[in-house]
Amino acid sequence: MTWFMVAVVVVVAAAGLLRWRRPAWYWLTFGVILATLRVLVRYGSVMDACGLTVMPSRWRLALARVTNRPVPESRPPRILRLRPTRTGLVLRLKLRPGQDAFDVAAATDRLRHSFGMYGVTSREVRSGVVEVRMTGYDVLKRVQMPAKLDRAPMRVPVALREDGSVHYRDYRAVPHGLTLGATESGKSVYQRNLVAGLASHDVALVGIDCKQGVELFPLARRFSALADNPDTALELLEALVSHMEEVYQLIRTEQRISVAVPDAEIAADIWDLPEDIRPVPVVVLVDEVAELALFATKEEEKRRDRIITALVRLAQLGRAAGIYLEICGQRFGSELGKGITMLRAQLTGRTAHRVNDETSANMAFGDISPDAVLAAIQIPAETRGVAIAGDSTGGWHRIRAPHTSLRQAVNICNKHADRTPDLPALAPYRPAAAALPSARVPLSKTAPATA
Numbered sequence: 360m361t362w363f364m365v366a367v368v369v370v371v372a373a374a375g376l377l378r379w380r381r382p383a384w385y386w387l388t389f390g391v392i393l394a395t396l397r398v399l400v401r402y403g404s405v406m407d408a409c410g411l412t413v414m415p416s417r418w419r420l421a422l423a424r425v426t427n428r429p430v431p432e433s434r435p436p437r438i439l440r441l442r443p444t445r446t447g448l449v450l451r452l453k454l455r456p457g458q459d460a461f462d463v464a465a466a467t468d469r470l471r472h473s474f475g476m477y478g479v480t481s482r483e484v485r486s487g488v489v490e491v492r493m494t495g496y497d498v499l500k501r502v503q504m505p506a507k508l509d510r511a512p513m514r515v516p517v518a519l520r521e522d523g524s525v526h527y528r529d530y531r532a533v534p535h536g537l538t539l540g541a542t543e544s545g546k547s548v549y550q551r552n553l554v555a556g557l558a559s560h561d562v563a564l565v566g567i568d569c570k571q572g573v574e575l576f577p578l579a580r581r582f583s584a585l586a587d588n589p590d591t592a593l594e595l596l597e598a599l600v601s602h603m604e605e606v607y608q609l610i611r612t613e614q615r616i617s618v619a620v621p622d623a624e625i626a627a628d629i630w631d632l633p634e635d636i637r638p639v640p641v642v643v644l645v646d647e648v649a650e651l652a653l654f655a656t657k658e659e660e661k662r663r664d665r666i667i668t669a670l671v672r673l674a675q676l677g678r679a680a681g682i683y684l685e686i687c688g689q690r691f692g693s694e695l696g697k698g699i700t701m702l703r704a705q706l707t708g709r710t711a712h713r714v715n716d717e718t719s720a721n722m723a724f725g726d727i728s729p730d731a732v733l734a735a736i737q738i739p740a741e742t743r744g745v746a747i748a749g750d751s752t753g754g755w756h757r758i759r760a761p762h763t764s765l766r767q768a769v770n771i772c773n774k775h776a777d778r779t780p781d782l783p784a785l786a787p788y789r790p791a792a793a794a795l796p797s798a799r800v801p802l803s804k805t806a807p808a809t810a
């Protein structure tokens with residue numbers, strides 16, 4: 360008996376320790392079993408307490424009265440499936456007549472504490488069927504991406520959502536994106552994850568990094584073109600516009616051929632073109648966009664206007680030509696000059712890391728979801744990398760990218776360097792294999808240039 364007691368104490372202590380230090384392991388060992396039992400045992404009473412039951416129908420009440428049986432109880436939604444996952448439980452429910460998905464959505468917070476879970480979200484899968492996703496612990500605290508990820512062209516797993524599912528950046532569904540956040544909020548780590556995710560795809564990466572190239576130039580071996588100052592950025596963007604026009608010509612030529620063939624598909628974008636002539640898609644990553652918009656002289660102002668015009672043209676017409684924009688900055692409002700609001704309207708994939716004020720949060724979500732604005736303002740300063748991701752449908756999620764170091768991203772880019780396509784229009788901006796400096800020279804010891 361004593362040994363049995365000792366074993367119980369050891370198991371309970373181990374579970375407590377795991378729960379505190381390694382919640383993911385705790386979930387996989389003890390948590391999933393306890394939570395499944397808790398949900399199954401308490402299901403009826405919790406649903407009743409959360410107002411998610413319906414009265415029995417009139418004929419059942421009448422039948423009970425006639426047959427002198429006890430009055431039937433209120434009925435909760437029927438459980439179609441209860442599936443344990445790596446991070447929580449997924450409960451699929453068939454709603455009763457008179458219930459709708461909003462009833463469940465409104466009760467998620469009550470369900471969360473009644474079932475003793477960390478988080479609960481719900482979504483309607485089809486009419487009358489709702490999926491309730493419950494997480495057993497804070498999955499965003501230490502992000503671990505699942506080993507098995509979906510693979511599809513131009514769809515990159517970039518972060519984890521708070522409900523434990525993977526957040527994909529899907530360029531074909533949402534072509535252009537805007538990532539905002541205060542300094543040190545996690546924008547570069549997010550962008551690094553994007554590059555690392557895209558590296559293994561058949562895609563040309565183009566980078567504009569006016570922070571002297573410190574973020575994107577180390578990843579140069581996987582980039583088809585890079586610019587590290589506004590002058591080169593302008594030339595590069597105008598070259599991209601020319602490339603886009605060439606792709607449009609190709610689509611038109613292909614259309615003329617198909618029109619003459621009865622029943623042939625007519626191409627509307629690069630993805631409809633036969634694979635052998637399909638141009639490679641291009642993702643243009645712009646780090647710290649405000650650097651492109653700053654000007655001190657009339658000449659620089661003209662350059663700024665041309666940069667914004669090129670970006671607007673790429674955003675408006677780029678999708679069909681397979682050119683996707685990924686713009687990153689601390690702020691993105693009208694103070695950056697004319698044309699910015701028009702550009703923002705085209706950047707429908709929005710990601711906001713911690714922001715300093717409500718105005719910045721509004722720049723990300725003001726035009727698509729007021730709830731997301733509130734959620735972005737509430738991101739705590741100490742959880743760097745946590746962000747709100749939403750799109751023009753108004754749906755949004757709290758996400759966090761894995762903490763990929765620059766070294767890890769460089770290794771991934773180097774591994775896939777042979778996939779870097781050569782785009783003739785962008786050849787002048789192809790980064791040369793970086794020449795190693797002969798020695799490290801501290802700034803203070805840099806010799807002044809002699810006349």
Ligand SMILES: Nc1ncnc2c1ncn2[C@@H]1O[C@H](COP(=O)(O)OP(=O)(O)OP(=O)(O)O)[C@@H](O)[C@H]1O
Pocket residue numbers: 540541542543544545546547548549743744745759760761762
């Ligand atoms: N997803 C993440 N998980 C854990 N830590 C993170 C994450 N993202 C960022 N951090 C931490 O926050 C620090 C700042 O991140 P990052 O450089 O991406 O911020 P930033 O918004 O690009 O800042 P800046 O605008 O000043 O360049 C990183 O050094 C890292 O320690």
